[in-house]
Amino acid sequence: xxxxxxxxxxxxxxxxxxxxxxxxxxxxxxxxxxxxxxxxxxxxxxxxxxxxxxxxxxxxxxxxxxxxxxxxxxxxxxxxxxxxxxxxxxxxxxxxxxxxxxxxxxxxxxxxxxxxxxxxxxxxxxxxxxxxxxxxxxxxxxxxxxxxxxxxxxxxxxxxxxxxxxxxxxxxxxxxxxxxxxxxxxxxxxxxxxxxxxxxxxxxxxxxxxxxxxxxxxxxxxxxxxxxxxxxxxxxxxxxxxxxxxxxxxxxxxxxxxxxxxxxxxxxxxxxxxxxxxxxxxxxxxxxxxxxxxxxxxxxxxxxxxxxxxxxxxxxxxxxxxxxxxxxxxxxxxxxxxxxxxxxxxxxxxxxxxxxxxxxxxxxxxxxxxxxxxxxxxxxxxxxxxxxxxxxxxxxxxxxxxxxxxx
Numbered sequence: 001x002x003x004x005x006x007x008x009x010x011x012x013x014x015x016x017x018x019x020x021x022x023x024x025x026x027x028x029x030x031x032x033x034x035x036x037x038x039x040x041x042x043x044x045x046x047x048x049x050x051x052x053x054x055x056x057x058x059x060x061x062x063x064x065x066x067x068x069x070x071x072x073x074x075x076x077x078x079x080x081x082x083x084x085x086x087x088x089x090x091x092x093x094x095x096x097x098x099x100x101x102x103x104x105x106x107x108x109x110x111x112x113x114x115x116x117x118x119x120x121x122x123x124x125x126x127x128x129x130x131x132x133x134x135x136x137x138x139x140x141x142x143x144x145x146x147x148x149x150x151x152x153x154x155x156x157x158x159x160x161x162x163x164x165x166x167x168x169x170x171x172x173x174x175x176x177x178x179x180x181x182x183x184x185x186x187x188x189x190x191x192x193x194x195x196x197x198x199x200x201x202x203x204x205x206x207x208x209x210x211x212x213x214x215x216x217x218x219x220x221x222x223x224x225x226x227x228x229x230x231x232x233x234x235x236x237x238x239x240x241x242x243x244x245x246x247x248x249x250x251x252x253x254x255x256x257x258x259x260x261x262x263x264x265x266x267x268x269x270x271x272x273x274x275x276x277x278x279x280x281x282x283x284x285x286x287x288x289x290x291x292x293x294x295x296x297x298x299x300x301x302x303x304x305x306x307x308x309x310x311x312x313x314x315x316x317x318x319x320x321x322x323x324x325x326x327x328x329x330x331x332x333x334x335x336x337x338x339x340x341x342x343x344x345x346x347x348x349x350x351x352x353x354x355x356x357x358x359x360x361x362x363x364x365x366x367x368x369x370x371x372x373x374x375x376x377x378x379x380x381x382x383x384x385x386x387x388x389x390x391x392x393x394x395x396x397x398x399x400x401x402x403x404x405x406x407x
Contacts, residue, residue: 017394024167027159031174034152037071039129040144044069046130069129071152074121076174077256079157082113084250084304091307111157118153122146124260127267169390175249176386179379186376198360198373202380205356209384212241212352217345219338220326236314236325238342241349243308245385247300248353248378254300255293258282284374290361294354301350302343311338356381 038044047069068074086109090101101109126142126149133141160171169176187195218235259282266272266279281288315335317323324330328337357378364374 020166020168024163024169024173027163027167028173028177031072031156031159031177034072034155035070039069039071039073039148041131041133041141042069042145043130043132068125071148072156073125074118074149074153075178076153076156076160076171077252078117078121078153079110079114079160080171080250081117081254081257082110085113086110088303088307091310107161111154114153114157115150118150119146121256121260122149122153124263125149168394172249172386172390176383176390179383179386183376183379183383186373190373194370194373195376197363197369198376201360201377205377205381206384208352208356209241209381210388212349213239213244213385213388215240217341219341222324222326224322238309238345240345241352241385242305242342242346243301244389245382246304247297247350248357248382248385250300250304251293251296254296258292284361285364287365290358290365293361294358297354297357298347298350301353302346305342305346305349306339309342311335311342314338 086106090106093101123146126146129142129145131138131141131145156174160174163173164170167173216237216239218237221234221236223234262275262279262282266275269275278288280286282292283289284293312335315331315338318325318334319330325334325337328334360369360374360377363369
């Protein structure tokens with residue numbers, strides 16, 4: 001390839017990377033603008049100086065709006081939940097039959113489910129908001145706020161889809177911006193002495209996440225198509241953190257489900273002592289809420305691992321290609337072996353994540369960390385894992401674009 005072609009290739013690669021980055025920046029600007037648009041008749045003065053709890057900081061990672069009173073008050077949570085429910089539905093249906101669902105149909109079903117979840121969350125959240133108007137007009141104001149919040153969710157879903165197609169990071173970049181914004185806002189007004197403990201814990205969590213993201217369990221693999229010196233170096237690699245930070249991100253969204261359910265039940269049965277107690281304890285400042293949150297992480301980590309790294313699909317791929325695991329019979333024995341190994345790895349991953357996330361929450365419960373500092377270690381851990389994913393995508397795009405054309 002001559003010098004002119006090389007220069008053309010370098011220019012082409014640079015333009016593609018710049019285009020994707022620029023597109024993502026535009027998406028983020030639209031998103032940040034939407035967060036600054038308050039809902040109809042919201043009492044902004046009532047939120048001035050309001051102390052942010054650990055639970056509100058957690059929800060900010062998917063909502064982005066510190067007090068959750070803007071057009072994007074519900075954030076990306078309904079879209080995230082709808083997406084994962086649809087993926088689980090498709091995986092379960094595919095396990096029973098060979099029928100496939102077209103991407104267009106799946107996208108329509110996801111958006112419909114997103115709309116339903118957004119309407120439910122908008123109704124419940126509209127009851128908690130503080131407005132500048134009372135009396136008979138309050139019902140109308142709440143209805144308008146609900147419509148605005150649902151519209152905001154659909155706009156966020158559209159932005160996420162566009163960024164996934166033409167930008168970098170998909171919906172992850174929106175969550176990334178929310179977390180950075182939350183950390184910056186939390187750090188303001190605190191002395192270095194107050195930040196020493198959360199910074200120390202955060203540094204340890206960064207090392208743990210980097211280790212989990214860059215360590216893999218290797219299962220020896222025999223490929224029939226390789227008959228050279230590399231035949232003994234083939235393996236099936238499974239990361240020690242099989243599906244990255246996905247369970248942590250979705251746990252934030254899924255934790256809102258029991259919260260909303262307990263709140264909804266308390267509205268129906270306001271005089272029931274058990275219901276009131278459950279509502280008051282379903283927070284990240286109480287052991288019950290912490291336990292439910294960590295249980296969700298266990299379920300999501302193991303469940304997502306079994307769905308997205310499906311031992312059954314891997315086994316069928318081996319049978320079709322003729323490849324096999326060294327020392328393991330093909331078919332059912334291979335599937336059982338992979339299932340056992342994957343459950344073990346995902347259980348270790350879930351345990352590590354729960355220890356990392358649960359430690360700051362328990363320190364807060366004991367009074368060693370204040371409510372507005374408790375989520376710094378957890379969000380830093382989430383940032384580290386998400387950055388690893390975004391960086392891998394960036395490097396993959398860059399490597400793909402660096403291939404030279406044959407003609």
